[in-house]
Amino acid sequence: MKKFLGICMMFFFVFPAFSQENPGLKAIVNHYAARNFTAGDISRSDLDQILQAGVRAPSASNRQPWHFTVVRNQALAKRIVSNIVEGNVLIVISTAGGQREFLDCALAAENIYLAAQALGYGSRLYTGPIDALNQNLKGDVGLPSGHSAVILVRVGRVQAGADAVSAASARKAANELVSYK
Ligand SMILES: Cc1cc2nc3c(=O)[nH]c(=O)nc-3n(C[C@H](O)[C@H](O)[C@H](O)COP(=O)(O)O)c2cc1C
Structure with missing residues (x-):
C-alpha cells in the first residue's frame, strides 16, 4: 500500500x-550557447534535419534570400573559429541582400540553432568571425557569387546532462522587458 x-x-x-x-x-x-564541445560526429540524417529547419524558416514576402554553406572540413572550420573541436560543423548563412535579408538570415540561424539542440547537439551562433570570413575566406568557403556571410551556427557534440539552468547565463526578468498597454 x-x-x-x-x-x-x-x-x-x-x-x-x-x-x-x-x-x-x-x-x-x-536552449543555451554551447561552450564546451566534445569530439564526435554529427550524423548525416541529423544534419539534414537541422538544415531543413533553416530551409523552413520564415522570410519577408517568403523571398528565402539565404544560402546555407556547411563547412565540414576541419582545417577550414578552424580558420573560421579557432577553437573548433573535432566533428564540429559550421553552417554559414549568407545572402546577396541587405538589411531586410539580414533579418531573414538571423531567423534561419535561430531555427538551425534550436533544431540542433532539439536533436541533442550543442550549438552556438557566431557573428564575431563574419567580417574576417567575408574579407579573406569567401572563396575557400565557396559562398555563392555575390553573397556575403551574415551569421554562422556551430553545431557539435556536448556532454550529456548540461541544461539551460546550469549552462546558460542569466536573463533579465520578464517584468523588466515586457509591458502591456
Ligand atoms: C547574433 C549573435 C551573435 C553571436 N556571436 C557570437 C560570437 O561571435 N562568439 C561567441 O562566442 N558567441 C556569440 N554569440 C553567442 C552569445 O554570446 C550567447 O548566445 C549569449 O551569451 C547567451 O548565451 P546563453 O544562452 O548560453 O546564456 C552570439 C549570439 C548571437 C545571438
Whole structure:
C-alpha cells in the first residue's frame, strides 16, 4: 500500500512538472550557447534535419534570400573559429541582400540553432568571425557569387546532462522587458 501511495504521489507531484512542458516550447526555452564541445560526429540524417529547419524558416514576402554553406572540413572550420573541436560543423548563412535579408538570415540561424539542440547537439551562433570570413575566406568557403556571410551556427557534440539552468547565463526578468498597454 505504501509503495502504491508513493507511486501515486510521484505521479501527481513529479509528473505534472514534466507533462506541463510543451514539447514545442521546450527547445525554445531550454536552449543555451554551447561552450564546451566534445569530439564526435554529427550524423548525416541529423544534419539534414537541422538544415531543413533553416530551409523552413520564415522570410519577408517568403523571398528565402539565404544560402546555407556547411563547412565540414576541419582545417577550414578552424580558420573560421579557432577553437573548433573535432566533428564540429559550421553552417554559414549568407545572402546577396541587405538589411531586410539580414533579418531573414538571423531567423534561419535561430531555427538551425534550436533544431540542433532539439536533436541533442550543442550549438552556438557566431557573428564575431563574419567580417574576417567575408574579407579573406569567401572563396575557400565557396559562398555563392555575390553573397556575403551574415551569421554562422556551430553545431557539435556536448556532454550529456548540461541544461539551460546550469549552462546558460542569466536573463533579465520578464517584468523588466515586457509591458502591456
Ligand atoms: C547574433 C549573435 C551573435 C553571436 N556571436 C557570437 C560570437 O561571435 N562568439 C561567441 O562566442 N558567441 C556569440 N554569440 C553567442 C552569445 O554570446 C550567447 O548566445 C549569449 O551569451 C547567451 O548565451 P546563453 O544562452 O548560453 O546564456 C552570439 C549570439 C548571437 C545571438
